[in-house]
Amino acid sequence: MTTSTAPLAGARQGRGIAASTVQERRRSPRDWRGWIFVGPFMAVFALTFLAPVLYSLFLSVFQTKLIGGTQFVGLDNYVQAFTDPKFLEGAGRVTLFLAVQVPVMLTLALAAALAIDSRRLAGASFFRIGLFLPYAVPGVVAVLMWGFIYSPRMGLTGNINDLLGADVLAPFSPPWILVAIGNIVTWEFVGYNMLIFYAALRTIPEELYEAAALDGAGQFRTVRSIKLPALRGAITIATIFSIIGSFQLFNEPNILRSLAPSLISTYYTPNMYAYNLSFLGQQVNYAATIAIVMGVATAVIAYVVQLRGMRREQR
Template identity: 50%
Template sequence: MKKGYLFILPFMIVFVAMLVVPLVYAAYLSLFREQLIGGTVFAGLDNYTRALTDDRLIGGVLRVVRFFLLQVPIMLLISLVAALAIDSGLLRFAKVFRLGIFVPYAVPAVVATLMWGYLYGPDFGPFAQLAGSLGLPAPGFLTDGGMLGSMANIVTWEFVGYNMIILYAALRGVPGELYEAAAVDGAGSWRIAWSIKIPALRPALLLCLIFSVIGSFQLFAEPQLLQRLAPSVIDSAYTPNLYAYTLAFTGQEVNYAAAVSFLLGLVIVIASSLVLLATRRRPA
C-alpha cells in the first residue's frame, strides 16, 4: 500500500529536519576546533579525547549517576505504591488522590524549582521558620551536602504523578478475570498486588525507568535556578547539560559544546539500552 507513505511523510520530514539533521550537524561540528589564529580547523577526534579526560565533565556525569541512583528508585517506588493503592479499591476518595498526586506534573520545572527554592530558603522558608521557632538552626537544604537530596526531592515531587498515571493506566488494562480467579483461590489484596499486578506492570515500569534515565541525565532547569541561591555549591559544570550550556554560551566553545552534547546523547542512549538489556525477559 503505497498510500501509506502519504500519511507518514509529514511526520518523517519534520523528524529528519528537527532530529536527524541536528544530530548529524553536532557530530560534524564536534570534529572541528576554533583557534585564535587560523580560524576553524579540522581536529579529528581531539574534542572527544579532551571530553573523556575533562574532569569537570566526568564529575558532572558521575553526579547525575549518583542523582539517578538516589532519586529514581524512591520516585518509582512511591509511584508504584500510589498506583496500586488507587487501583486496589480499598481507598476512599480514590479519584481525589489520583488527581491530587498528578497535579505537580502540570507545574513547570522552573516554577517548581523557584517554589521549592523559597521553601528551602533560610529567610522565609517555612522549614527555617519552624526550626527557628523551636530554637533550632535552619536545615541545610542548600548546602554542599544537602543539595543533591534537595534536588532529588524537587524532581520526585514533579514526576511521581506522571509515573503513577502511566502505571495506573497499565493496571486498568489487566483483565478482571485474573483477579476473580485469584480471589476464588483465596488470594487477598496484598497477594494479588504482589503476584498479579506487579508482574503485569513490568512493561510500564520499564517505560518509566527509561524516561527517568533520560530525564536524570538531562537535568538542567533545577540546578541552573538553584545555582543563584547557592552559587558556591553549584558550579557551572554541576550537571553535564549545564556544562554544555556554559561552554556554548559563556565560553563560546561551540565545537567542544557540540562534542559534549553528542557524547551526552550517546551516554543516554547507551544507559537506556543497558536498562532494556538488563531487564529483558529471558526466553523460558
C-alpha cells in the first residue's frame, strides 16, 4: 500500500536533511541508539497502521456468501469495484471535487500568505489568526454551522433570498450541493494551508530581499523570482494533503446528509460507500477492497505530484 521511493524523494526536498545525512555518515554506521527514540513510535505504528493495512489486504481477497461461507476469491472484489457504478460515481465525484476545490483553495491560501508576508498589510497578525481560526473549529461544528446557514428556513440563505425576493441561493439543490460542500471544506482548510505557505515564506533569508532590492526588483518581481521558488516544497506538501483530504471526503457530506437526504446518497463518496457497506450492509470484504483502491489511488497521485514538484526544483 505504501510506496517506498516516494517518501525518500520527499525527504530530499528538505534542504537541511541532505546535509545532516552527510554529517551523520562520518560517525559509526552500526549504532542502535536511535531505536530508543524511534522504537515506541514504530511499535504503535505497526499496530495502528501496518496491521490494519495488511488485514484489509487479507480481507479484500475473500468473500462471504450465504452458501459456502467465506471463500478465497482472488481479485474478484477488485474486478467488482472497477465495474461498480456506485463506486465509480463516487470516485468520479471526488475527482471533480479535487480538480476544482483544491486549486481554488490553494490559490486563495497562497494569495493570503503572500499578502500577509508582504509587509504592506495593516494588522497582519490579526489576519493570520482570523483566517486560521476556522481550522480550530471541529469539522462537525463547521458542517452544522454552514448547514444551518444554508437552510432556507433559519439561515442567512433564507434572509438573502427574502431580500432579493427570489430563491437565488439554493445550496440544497442538485447543481449546488457539491459547491456547498466545497465551500465548507475551503472555509475549514484555507487558513491551514495559508499557514504552511506563510511559515515557508518566513524562512527566506533577509539578505535575498536586500539583494533583490539592490537589483531594483519590485514587489511582483520579488514574488516571482524569490518567494514562489522558495514555496515549491510547501506547495507540493499542501497539494498532497489536499488531495488526500478530497479523496477521503466523508464528514461534510455525511453530516449534511441529515439535512438533504435526497441529494446525498449513501455512496456519495467512496469513503461513505465503504462506511455504509461495512456498517449497514455488512459487506466487510468489499468495503476493505474499496478502502484499498482509494488508498492506492491517493498514494499514486501523491507520488506523481511529488515527482512533478521535484522536477521543477531541479530546473
